[in-house]
Amino acid sequence: MSDIYVRDATEHDFERVVELNLAEVAHTSAMNQDDVAKLHSLSAYHRVLVVEGTVAGFLLVMGPNSHYINENYAWFKNHLANYMYIDRIVLDARYQGRQLGTVLYQDLFTWSKAQGVNHVVCEYNLVPPNPPSAKFHQRLGFKELGYQWLLLNKSPSVAVFDHAGVSARTHKKVSMQCCDLTHT
Structure with a gap:
């Protein structure tokens, strides 16, 4: 893989972004092309990773x-004044484990610093x-600021409760992570 680069996402990439996202919907939320267009219009940073002419991944911030x-975005807004929020990163399964997620994040880090x-x-x-996400983010210097429980859109067949009485069948627990770029 010698021909690898990151570029701004365009409307022509939206169909591929939907396809990539669908393959990883267990770790992210579903979206169609209209959703991508809306998120793109709200984003500060939306770039794709191109490997040998194929869009192999994307990062939406x-x-x-x-x-x-x-x-989750609201949680960070209540805890930090100035940040870039990674809404989603998705890599084609064929390219996972090759440090390509790091290529996207390093591009984001450089871009974010340039934005102050x-x-x-x-x-x-x-x-x-x-x-895998926990390991990836820890390797890049992310640290937990806190966590929150979020309601899932599933109806439970069997409820499992934690010590606070939150059902793991109806909720998910997310770790709120921050990378301080002054230390990278």
């Missing part, structure tokens, strides 16, 4: 003044667990 409505923003934030699932 909201800035601190976005009109994005999302529970020193915090990049995201979340990943603790319940149900997402160990």
Whole structure:
């Protein structure tokens, strides 16, 4: 893989973004082309990773003044003043494990610093667990700021409760992560 680069996403990429996202919908939320267009219009940063002429992944990020409505974005808005919020990163399964996610994040880090923003934030699932995401983000210097439970859109067949009485069948627990770019 010698021909690898990151470029701004365009409307011509939206169909591929939907396709990539659908393959990873267990770790992100579903979206169609209209959803991508809306998120793109709200984003501060939306770039694709191209490998040998094929869009192999994308990274979609909201800035601190976005009109994005999302529970996780709102959590960070209540805890930080100036940040870039990673809404989603998705890589084609054929390219996972090759440090290409790091290529996208390093591009974001460089871009964020140029915008005068020193915090990049995201979340990943603790319940149900997402160990690859946890490992990836820890390797890049992300630290947990807190966590929150979010309601799932599923009806439970069997409820499992944690010590606080929150059902793991009706809720997911997300770790709220921050990378301080002044230390990278």
